[in-house]
Amino acid sequence: MGIAIETSGLGKRYGRTWALRDCSLAIPAGHVVGLVGPNGAGKTTLLSLAVGLATPTAGEVRVLGGLPAGSPAALDGVAFMAQDAALYRNLSVADMLRVxxxxxxxWDTARAQGRLAELGIRLDKKVGALSGGQRSQVALTLALAKRPKLLILDEPLAALDPVARHDFMAALMAAVAEEDVSVVFSSHVVAELERVCDYLVVVQGGQVQVAGEVEDLTAGHHVLTGPAEQVDAIAQRFPVVRDRRASAQAHLLIRTGDLSAAPPGWQRHPVGLEELVLAYMREPSASMLPGPARARSEQVAC
Amino acid sequence: MTTCSPPSPHGGSLPRLGLAWITWRQHRFAFYGLLGMLAGFAILMVVEGLRARSTYDQLGLARCASFSSGTCKQLAQELFSSYSPSWPLMFLLLLPGAFGAFIGGPLIARELEMGTYRFAWTQGAGRTRWLLTKLLLIAVVLVVVTAAYGVLYTWYNAPLDHVMSMAFGNYLGFEFQGIAFPVQTLLAFTAAVFAGLLIRRTMITVGTVFLASFGLVAATVFQLRQHYMTPLVTAGQIGPRDWAVATAYVDPAGHLLSDAQSQSLHSKWALLSSSGDGLPAVTFGNWLRAQHYTVVTSYHPAGRFWPFQFIEAGWMGLLILLLGIATVWLLRRRIG
Known part of the structure; x- marks a missing residue:
């Protein structure tokens, strides 16, 4: 498997503010990657840089195994679906396809028309007259008609109601299953991730906080429950992502790959992806810690 | 995976005329607007042009060899007054700015404003090709339409032009019988595209560029143009198509008088001729000659029509080129 998106020392500054800073990241191809983080964390900036809409202030970004982002070859192989779909609202769906x-x-006209027919979206309707969910489906159809090797979606779910969200993700997953395409999508809706992502990148404050395969991340983190007075001893042995106390009890989210057994007096629980992501997002200071051990050595150095 | 040229459903190259179709689809209403505005003036000119031709025949002007004196001069005057007043045509002064701003302004600003640039510039064609195709196609259309307009004006004005020689600097003639109109329109268009990239708001861009272009065209027509070359000076008569830009007086010692001196000379004559001290009323000119002053005229000879056209096209063309290059450069690096 090649690399879908690779950045080194990537930074983007708008005025005096760094929207993204010193980011080195390698996302392998063949995954469905969730890019999460709070609003203003730098998700859109990172994706804009990856599709070549923005030019880096520092560092570089390459896609599809080494193509400079925004180069002609990269534009051929990468499809981008922008936030709010960004289509020409005054055009009909048919004209939008023609554009x-x-x-x-x-361009795969048959595939595009087939998809829209399946979804029951009329070609003579104006894009502006469609519902938000239909508009997203049209945007996805346009992106897929390129037969991209890498599909990048910026907050595809943000403007959708729950039903449209579900339908959109189902359509996306069906498309991914059909062929060999890497998907990177950003979202601040953490709950959707577990079902669809097998790779996760957490961005916070313009920096990458966590990156890795979902399996590795959940296997590499544990919740330990035990007496609060022993927390220091645990913290010396494992990096603690989150320390939550309830009277004499402590619930620690720790990061370690090889935890064969809980320390005496402690109970070990597996951690869900949503809990894990929320823990990191609540603890911006955890970004000071190195990322998960396996991921760091091969993929992350932010 | 370093090269990316897989077999594709349609041949691995961009559809022929694909971007041209997009340009048409997105700008056709602006184009209809352009034609609509011009159609109004065009109908006026066709009707008036036909009427002038029939008047020309009725008056029998074809039999005249010269129009400088006698009956033929009178007939020429009659033809002149039969033309409808040309003031509606002065609105043409607004057109380069209007076309440029309304067609060029939205080209980039609208994409930025609506966010659709994120779709348009992430497709396989790339944003540079997208911009260049649009710029060139619309520029060609603007040149063709405005040049056709020049031809129509020339036809409309031909009978009058034949019997009455106008100075070549006369506004409408200079605009429409050369290349000035298309070039001004192109300049306003390029400036609007560039401004849209900086301002990112369609209506503000259109308004700003429209006013600025109108100002520039007006300044060019009424101020700048006569300074393209140093005028010649003569004490004699100038030709009918020469463009007189100023008159001045030379005193008996051969010195050119300043404006203030000329003014005081004129006051002196006015005082003398109104004092009623027995002097017969003389015209200022004759009085001056009697005092051994000479009247000189600064003018551009008729042969300078094309040099003036090329000078105007030259500096505007340079601006167009610079604005075009700046737009492409900025578009490639500054967005996002």
């Missing part, structure tokens, strides 16, 4: 066909070297 897409005319702007791309690779």
């Amino acid at each position: 897409g066909r005319n702007l791309n070297r690779r």
Whole structure:
């Protein structure tokens, strides 16, 4: 498997503010990658840099195994679905498809029309007259018609109601299952992730906090429950991501790959992805800690 | 995976005329607007042009060899007064700014404002090709339409132009019988595209560029243009198509008088001729000649029509080029 997105020392500054800073990251191809973080964390900036809409202030970003982001070859292989779909609202769906066909070297008209027919979206309707969910589906259809190797979606779920969210993710997953495409999508809706992502990147304050395969992340983190007075001893042995106390009891989220057994007097529980992500997002200071051990050595150095 | 040229459903290259279709689809209403505005003036000119031709025939002006004196001069005057007043045509002064701003302003600003640039510039064609195609196609259309307009004006004005020689600096003639109109329109268009990239708001861009272009065109027509070359000076008569830009007086010693001196000379004559001291009323000119002053005229000879056209096209063309390059450069690096 190649690399879908690779950044080194990547930074983007708007005015005096660094939206993204000193980011080195390698996301392997063949995954469905969730990029999460609070609003303003730098998710959109990172994705804009990856599709070549923005130019880096520092460092560089490459896609599809080494193509500079935004280069002609990269634009051919990467499809981007921007936040709020970003389509021409005054055009009909048919004209929008035609715009897409005319702007791309690779284009699968039959697939696009087939998808829209399945979804029951009429071609003669104006894009602006569609519901939010339909508009997202049209945008996804346009992105998939390029037959991309890498599909990047910026907050595809943000503007959708729960039903449309579900339908959109189902459509996305069906498309991924059909062929060999890497997907990177950003979201601040953490709950959706567990079902669809097998790789996770957490961004906070313009920096990458966590990156790794979901399996590794959940296997590499544990919740330990035990007496509060022994917390220091535990903290010396394992990095503690979250320390939550309830009277004499402490619930620690620790990071370690090889925890064969809980320390005496402590109970070990597995951790869910949502809990894990929320713990990191609540503890911006955890970004000072190195990322998960396995992931850090091969993928992350932010 | 370092090279990316897989077989594709349609041939691995961009559809022929694909971007042209997009340009048409997105800007056709602006184009209809352009034609609509011009159609109004065009109808006026066609009707008036036909009417002038029939008047020309009725008056029998074809039989005249010269229009400088006698009956033929009178007939020429009659033809002149039969033309409808040309003041509606002065609105044409607004057109380069209007076309440029309304067609060029939204080109980038609207994409930025609506966010659709995130779709348009992440497709396989790339943003540079997207911009260049649009710029070139619209520029060609603007040149064709405005040049056709020049031809129509020339036709409309031909009977009058034949019997009455106008100075070549005369506004409408200079705009429409050369390349000034298309070039001004292109300048306003390029400036609007560039401004849209900086301002990022369609209506503000259109308004700003419209006013600025109108100001520039007006300044060019009424101030700048006569300074393109140093005028010649003569004490004699100038030709009918020469463009007189100023008159001045030379005293008996051969010195050119300043404006203040000329003014005081004129006051002196006014005082003398109104004092009623027995002097017969003389015209200022004759009085001056009697005092051994000479009247000289600064003018641009008629042969300078094309040099003036090229000078105007030259500096505006340079601006167009610079604005175009700046737009492409900025678009490639500054967005996002």
